[in-house]
Amino acid sequence: MAFPLYDCCSFGIDHSSSDGGATWAGIFYSVPGVEGLTLNANFGVPNNKADGTQHSFGVIYAFRF
Numbered sequence: 716m717a718f719p720l721y722d723c724c725s726f727g728i729d730h731s732s733s734d735g736g737a738t739w740a741g742i743f744y745s746v747p748g749v750e751g752l753t754l755n756a757n758f759g760v761p762n763n764k765a766d767g768t769q770h771s772f773g774v775i776y777a778f779r780f
Contacts, residue, residue, distance in 0.1 A: 723747060737761040737769065751777045 717727040723745045730738045741757035752775070759769035 717743075732762070734762065739769075741771075753777070 716729070717725050719725050720742070725743045726741070727743065728738070728740045730736070737759045739757055739759040741755055743753050743755045746752040746754060755771075755773045755775065757771045757773075759771075761767070761769065
């Protein structure tokens, strides 16, 4: 699920209930002036708490043919 925060940002959350699943939350920032370029930061908590937390950072460039 994704929710808009401001004109350039959105917040997303995802949950997978399987044994190896996790709950993730992230923020996505659309870079002004660069159509299709998005930066994101995510934080995840596995269903098995002993696995520790997970983090990811990314750069996404999307375009249409």
